[in-house]
Amino acid sequence: MGITTNFLKLRSSGTPKQGEWNINYAKALAAAKKDGKFIVTCWSNGDLCGSCMAAETCMMQSVFKNWMKTSDAYFVFQYSGDKDKGKMLYDWIFVKGGMKRFPGFRITLYDATGKAVVNKSFTGDMLRNGKTGAAGAKAMGETLKKIFAKKPSSITPTPMPDTEAYKVRFNEKLTTKQVNAILDSIDKNGGYCPCQAGKDADTKCHCKDFKQNKKIGEPCICKIYVKQKK
Numbered sequence: 001m002g003i004t005t006n007f008l009k010l011r012s013s014g015t016p017k018q019g020e021w022n023i024n025y026a027k028a029l030a031a032a033k034k035d036g037k038f039i040v041t042c043w044s045n046g047d048l049c050g051s052c053m054a055a056e057t058c059m060m061q062s063v064f065k066n067w068m069k070t071s072d073a074y075f076v077f078q079y080s081g082d083k084d085k086g087k088m089l090y091d092w093i094f095v096k097g098g099m100k101r102f103p104g105f106r107i108t109l110y111d112a113t114g115k116a117v118v119n120k121s122f123t124g125d126m127l128r129n130g131k132t133g134a135a136g137a138k139a140m141g142e143t144l145k146k147i148f149a150k151k152p153s154s155i156t157p158t159p160m161p162d163t164e165a166y167k168v169r170f171n172e173k174l175t176t177k178q179v180n181a182i183l184d185s186i187d188k189n190g191g192y193c194p195c196q197a198g199k200d201a202d203t204k205c206h207c208k209d210f211k212q213n214k215k216i217g218e219p220c221i222c223k224i225y226v227k228q229k230k
Contacts, residue, residue: 002046002047002053003046003047003053003056003057003060004044004046004047004052004053004056004079004081005047006060007056007059007060007077010059010060010065010077011023011077015027016028016031016074016076017074018035018037018071018072018073018074019068019069019070019071019072019073019075020068020069020075021059021068021075021076021077022074022075022076022077023076023077023078023082024076024176025041025076025078025086025088025089025092025180026088026176026179026180026183027170028074028075028076029074029076029183029187030183031074032073032074032108032109032110033110033114033191036109036110036111036112036155037072037073037074037109038071038072038073038074038107038108038109038118038147038148038151039073039074039075039076039107039108039109040073040074040075040076040105040106040107040144041075041076041077041089041092041093041105041106041107041108042055042059042075042076042077042078042093042103042104042105042124043077043078043079043086043089043090043093043094043102043103043104044056044077044078044079044080044102044103044124045079045080045102045103046079046080046081048080049102049103051101051102051103051123051124051125052079052102052103052124054124054125054128054132054136055103055124055125055127055128055136055140056103057132057133057136058128058131058132058133058136058137058139058140059077059137059140061133061134061136061137063134063137063138063141064137064138064140064141067141067145068141071141071144071145071148072148073144073148076089078090084176084177088180088184092106093105093106093121097121098121099121099123101123101125102123102124103123103124104121104122104123104124105121105122105123105124105127106119106120106121106122107119107120107121107122107144107147108120109151109152109155110191111152111154111155112155113190113191113204114186114187114189114190114191114192114205115190115191117152117155118147118150118151118152120147122143127139127140127143127144128140128143129143165230166216166227166228166229166230167227167228167229167230168206168225168226168227168228169225169226169228170224170225170226171219171223171224171225171226172226173223174223174224179224182194182222182223182224183224185222186205186222186224191204191205192204192205193205193207193220193221193222194222195221195222196209196221205222205225206220206225207220207221209221210225210227214227215227216228216229
């Protein structure tokens with residue numbers, strides 16, 4: 001087994017949880033924004049890349065995994081062997097983030113308006129300070145810890161709709177590709193509904209129309225969110 005094959009055992013494909021490696025970037029991003037938490041993303045070329053293998057070895061070390069559990073952040077790992085090649089995350093780290101070498105890391109924090117107030121990019125070699133094994137794992141944790149410590153005190157979770165009346169879920173009729181595309185459009189629009197004109201309190205996602213006019217089981221204008229009973 002290659003290093004990537006072993007590392008994939010650490011990933012969860014279910015509901016994103018803080019302090020654990022997740023596979024679904026769209027869901028983890030939505031959770032990080034909702035909770036006002038950091039999201040650490042990594043795209044790797046797997047066993048095809050020596051630097052990727054070195055980074056993954058560090059990321060599998062118990063010292064790093066134990067630190068993750070206390071980090072209060074979301075983590076996402078995708079690589080070239082994933083079904084969709086992790087295109088959305090690849091674009092986020094390498095195309096938009098400007099990374100030129102694998103593996104690429106991007107650490108981001110969003111405020112309640114959807115603006116990225118912390119946005120740092122690293123190669124795996126930079127993040128582990130050129131070290132390997134347990135020493136590299138420790139260096140990774142220390143680098144990320146320093147970034148997390150600079151979290152602006154004004155950051156608050158993104159306001160959610162009236163949870164006393166209903167819950168919100170992704171529309172199960174949409175494909176992952178469609179969900180990712182809509183979330184990307186919302187992100188590019190500063191957190192405002194891309195299906196409505198203007199940027200104000202009424203069009204901030206979740207929008208006023210969704211909160212006040214949609215019934216249980218009905219999707220929002222963009223079709224991505226659906227109301228369900230609490």
